[in-house]
Amino acid sequence: MRKLRTKIVIGLMASLLLIFLPKNLLADEGSPSVMELIEQIGEEALVQDRPESAILIDANTGKYLWGENPDLPRNPASIMKLMTLYLVYEAIENGQFTLDTTITGDARYQAMSQIYALSNAPIVEGVNYPVKDLLPMVLVPSSNVATIMLAELVEKDPVAFLAKMNETAQRLGMDNTTIYNATGADIGSFAGLYVPNGYDGSSLDPMADNETTARDLSILVYHLLNEYPEILDYTHTRQVTVMQGTPYEETHDTYNHSLPGTRYEFAGVDGLKTGSSMSGGYNIAMTAQREGLRLITIVLGVSEWGDPEGEYKRHPFANAILDYGFKNFTYREILKPGAQEIADQKFELAQGFFDLMPKDVQPTFQLEATTLSLANRLPTVSEKIPSQKQNVKLLNKPNQSAPDKPQASSSNFGVQTIIEKGIQKIQWLLAFIFGLIVLITGLVVIQTNRKRRQARRNRGRR
Numbered sequence: 001m002r003k004l005r006t007k008i009v010i011g012l013m014a015s016l017l018l019i020f021l022p023k024n025l026l027a028d029e030g031s032p033s034v035m036e037l038i039e040q041i042g043e044e045a046l047v048q049d050r051p052e053s054a055i056l057i058d059a060n061t062g063k064y065l066w067g068e069n070p071d072l073p074r075n076p077a078s079i080m081k082l083m084t085l086y087l088v089y090e091a092i093e094n095g096q097f098t099l100d101t102t103i104t105g106d107a108r109y110q111a112m113s114q115i116y117a118l119s120n121a122p123i124v125e126g127v128n129y130p131v132k133d134l135l136p137m138v139l140v141p142s143s144n145v146a147t148i149m150l151a152e153l154v155e156k157d158p159v160a161f162l163a164k165m166n167e168t169a170q171r172l173g174m175d176n177t178t179i180y181n182a183t184g185a186d187i188g189s190f191a192g193l194y195v196p197n198g199y200d201g202s203s204l205d206p207m208a209d210n211e212t213t214a215r216d217l218s219i220l221v222y223h224l225l226n227e228y229p230e231i232l233d234y235t236h237t238r239q240v241t242v243m244q245g246t247p248y249e250e251t252h253d254t255y256n257h258s259l260p261g262t263r264y265e266f267a268g269v270d271g272l273k274t275g276s277s278m279s280g281g282y283n284i285a286m287t288a289q290r291e292g293l294r295l296i297t298i299v300l301g302v303s304e305w306g307d308p309e310g311e312y313k314r315h316p317f318a319n320a321i322l323d324y325g326f327k328n329f330t331y332r333e334i335l336k337p338g339a340q341e342i343a344d345q346k347f348e349l350a351q352g353f354f355d356l357m358p359k360d361v362q363p364t365f366q367l368e369a370t371t372l373s374l375a376n377r378l379p380t381v382s383e384k385i386p387s388q389k390q391n392v393k394l395l396n397k398p399n400q401s402a403p404d405k406p407q408a409s410s411s412n413f414g415v416q417t418i419i420e421k422g423i424q425k426i427q428w429l430l431a432f433i434f435g436l437i438v439l440i441t442g443l444v445v446i447q448t449n450r451k452r453r454q455a456r457r458n459r460g461r462r
Helices: 002-020 034-040 077-093 107-113 131-139 144-154 158-172 214-227 229-234 310-328 413-461
Strands: 053-058 064-068 102-104 128-130 239-242 250-253 269-277 281-290 293-302 329-335 338-342 345-349 353-358 365-368 371-374
Touching: 034 310, 053 214, 053 310, 064 310, 077 131, 077 144, 077 158, 077 214, 077 269, 077 281, 102 131, 102 144, 107 144, 128 131, 131 144, 131 229, 131 239, 144 158, 158 214, 214 229, 214 269, 214 281, 214 293, 229 269, 269 310, 281 310, 293 310, 293 329, 310 329, 338 365, 353 371
Parallel strands: none
Antiparallel strands: 053 064, 053 293, 102 128, 239 250, 269 281, 281 293, 329 353, 338 345, 365 371
16 A cells, blocks of 8 residues: 555556656657647647657758657668669669569568568569569558569679668668668568578578668659659558559458548648657658648557557658648749849849748848858758759859848747747746756655654554
């Protein structure tokens, strides 16, 4: 009974502390929390199901728009298949093979496709499978065997292919990513079939999970969509049919329940990839486009593995994050082609200047030599993704005594930001003081209980 009372006191301490802490504890400074975003779209979600990590970026510019624990290391499960597909598209671009290139199913691939514990699509020995049919098998039913078939078309040696995956991750700026397998399923799950005959896989870790972050995955998706946007041809509908017109034709239903005609349909969604695992929970990399603005959100670690509703619970969070992006940001033509002027410097734009901005902020500009950019621009998600810039033709000589200055903005964005930061600091201070009071009170209660127990024991000895 005494232990129960102590646990109750500790539980109350923790609960009160959570109640009085700022709601955006895990979110970016000044940004709404993911649970607040859920409320804004009128969806229902339990706090215990909230994502462990999430991010929102602009697909056109790579700008970072919102995040909650975006750099927390996570196992992304099958979302890592997107890196394999990035290398497949890169190999096609380099002329290594084409979409019409076929891979013949063999006994090993057929056996791999029949492993119950792995998500798969049927592969039959002796049948030729075109790359263009294996791609949707990877993206929609998340076929592990199709992923391996494509990976081995790029590079037969699995050790060399993993090295290529990790090298590519570093090249793209995915600094907190380590890849141990090509599919998102640990190598031990492949019943000894992961490594082809004749290749040495002794250096591979059979039980290791891939590790990455929401930020790193958003960088991967950014590059995938900008360099190979045709990938969305396979992910924009709730069903995909492969091997059409053959005896091996199969139709697969999507796991992306935000697509048109699905349970959590969200306007503009047309991809991209889901993933789930015992150690990673339920995850999704999702993209949507409205009126020229394309957004990317990564949501990792929703609910717990084995939750029968887990594959659905990730979608209200992803939808709420995208909704926040579409409501608060715009990608548009900020300056039209032709003659312009900034701080007495006249110049000419050969084409319109496009960029992303918060809707309630007026753009200001800077002109460095002959390069135009936004002065009040948002940061990109990675240093390896440059900000939007455009070369201009100068129409007059700059005033040497008065260097170029950005045009003044009529927005009170800066003042609002200062006020918001000041309020948040006060919130944190009050939360700290309250937490300290709760902690001291709890310790006093526990110490008082100990003294009472000691006094009773002393009376019993008399």
